[in-house]
Amino acid sequence: MKNRSTLQYLSSMVIMLLFLPTLSCKKSASYHDVVYLTMAEKSNSTILTADNNGAELALSVSASNLVGSDITATIATDTTLVARYNTLTGKQYSPLPKGSYSLSASSVTIKSGSTISDAIKFKVSSVRDFQDGVSYIMPITIQSATGLPVLDASRTLFVIVKRVVITTVASLKGNYFKVDFSTNNSTLKAMTAVTYEARVMANNFQQSSPFISSIMGIEENFLFRFGDVTVKPNQLQLAGGVTATNVSMDFSTGIWYHLAGVYDGSKLQIYVNGTLVATTVASRTIDLTDPGGFYFGRSAGGRLLDGYISEGRVWSRALTQSEIINGMCGINPASTGLVGYWKFNEGTGNIAHDISGNGHDATAASAVTWTPNVRCN
Numbered sequence: 001m002k003n004r005s006t007l008q009y010l011s012s013m014v015i016m017l018l019f020l021p022t023l024s025c026k027k028s029a030s031y032h033d034v035v036y037l038t039m040a041e042k043s044n045s046t047i048l049t050a051d052n053n054g055a056e057l058a059l060s061v062s063a064s065n066l067v068g069s070d071i072t073a074t075i076a077t078d079t080t081l082v083a084r085y086n087t088l089t090g091k092q093y094s095p096l097p098k099g100s101y102s103l104s105a106s107s108v109t110i111k112s113g114s115t116i117s118d119a120i121k122f123k124v125s126s127v128r129d130f131q132d133g134v135s136y137i138m139p140i141t142i143q144s145a146t147g148l149p150v151l152d153a154s155r156t157l158f159v160i161v162k163r164v165v166i167t168t169v170a171s172l173k174g175n176y177f178k179v180d181f182s183t184n185n186s187t188l189k190a191m192t193a194v195t196y197e198a199r200v201m202a203n204n205f206q207q208s209s210p211f212i213s214s215i216m217g218i219e220e221n222f223l224f225r226f227g228d229v230t231v232k233p234n235q236l237q238l239a240g241g242v243t244a245t246n247v248s249m250d251f252s253t254g255i256w257y258h259l260a261g262v263y264d265g266s267k268l269q270i271y272v273n274g275t276l277v278a279t280t281v282a283s284r285t286i287d288l289t290d291p292g293g294f295y296f297g298r299s300a301g302g303r304l305l306d307g308y309i310s311e312g313r314v315w316s317r318a319l320t321q322s323e324i325i326n327g328m329c330g331i332n333p334a335s336t337g338l339v340g341y342w343k344f345n346e347g348t349g350n351i352a353h354d355i356s357g358n359g360h361d362a363t364a365a366s367a368v369t370w371t372p373n374v375r376c377n
Contacts, residue, residue: 035073035145036154038062038116044158049377050124051164059140059157061108061117063148071110073145075120077103078156081139085158092322093137096161097129101138127163132330133323136161164377165329169310170344170352171369173203176214176298176305177352177362179340181288187316188288188339192265195315196224196238198296199328199376201256202307205233214299215259216312218290223299224261226251236270242282243268249277256376258311258328264318274325288314288339296342296352296362308371312342312352312362329376333357347372 038060039046048057061073079095086093101124108117122140130136141156170177181188198216205226206213211233217223222240227233236247238261245268251257260271263286270278288294296312297305311330317337319327333341333355340360342352347370352362 033063033065033067033148034151035061035063035071035110035142035148036151037075037140037142037157040154040157044154044156045160046157047160047162048122048124049162049164050127051166052127054123054125054127055161056124057122057159058119059108059122060119061110061142061145063110063115064151066113066115067110067147069112069147071117071145071147072107073110073117073150074107074143075103076106076141076143077101077122078139078141081141081156081158082137085137085139090322091135092326093135093160096124096136096138100124100126100129103140122159124161130163131332133327133332133335135326136163162377163329164375167310167329167343167374167376168345168347168370168372169199169308169374170346170364171308171371172297172305173307173369174304175364175366175368177296177342177364178298179294179296179342179354179360179362181294181339181360182291185289190285190287191316192285193316193318194222194261194263194286194288195313195317195319196222196261197259197311197313197315197319197324197327198224199256199258199310200305200307202226202234202251202253202305204253204306205251206303206306207233210303212299212303213305213307214295214297214303215305215309216294216296217299218288218292218294219299221290221292222261222263222286222288224259225299225303226305236272238268238270241284241286243280243284245270245278245280247272247278256310256374258324260319260324262318262324271321271324274321274328276321298365308374310344310374310376312340312344314339346370 104121110117211227213226215224234251262269268280315337338356341356350364354360
């Protein structure tokens, strides 16, 4: 499997080629000296992480050679490019909310005898108007330049803005939560599409047989867990029925992971931090009302997870990869198909409330240890 940096590089190259106009050999031969956004030279996209204090990104324009006279380039944001970017990449980004961003200036100058301009700043001033479950992007482009042509392949930089969410999470060390799906829920008895989601961090993985640390679900039915007698204690499974699937990657303690198990009626797919890591072709139904009980952090009378949990969700539909990526740190509780949504951010008491409005609160077995100020981005 290609590593993430390789995939990002290949993706950037595809975007560069697709945004590059077709030029005749005759024309391209004359384009020896050009200007371009410095950050877009190797990749057309970058990630900017913003918290309640905002964030800034320095931008400059470069020339391919020393310039003999001053070159001035006009720079602007251009939200009209978002739709095209989404079409070319298969993503679902939205432009930043109006009033949440600015450029410190509209032009830069490459001084005579230099190859790089002065810098201006792209600033995200606030994340107040950012919506849960929405991913944001802002294209910044060279509109024009004096004296030299603009290299179209590096004219535009797509700034992906990730919001930092600071939240409270629940500890599952020596504890677990139970959800009762049995009351007046006939639609949950034979489901042909289900998605599980959760953010988890393990303190330790089980070191005694059967080496299982349960995350969420129902034993022998549909259960996310680490470990088993057939895999390492720090490997992921979605166990139960013909869709049972192992993930070969090793997980580490002290690191937060977003996990998603997506069953669409014909196949099961498992995503880790938005990346598809396993697929099993199978057809079955899933019964969330199973008398074995639905738990966070427990199964088969034990097999507890020594760790933390946040953003637990159960859906009655198969999420897309884009939906998974966009919603890692939070979603709209009114989203279509939500069966239950537990943020585990209460900070007090022993109940994680189902904020989907379906009334499936999760009740802890004992007093919950709540941990504040956990970062998600």
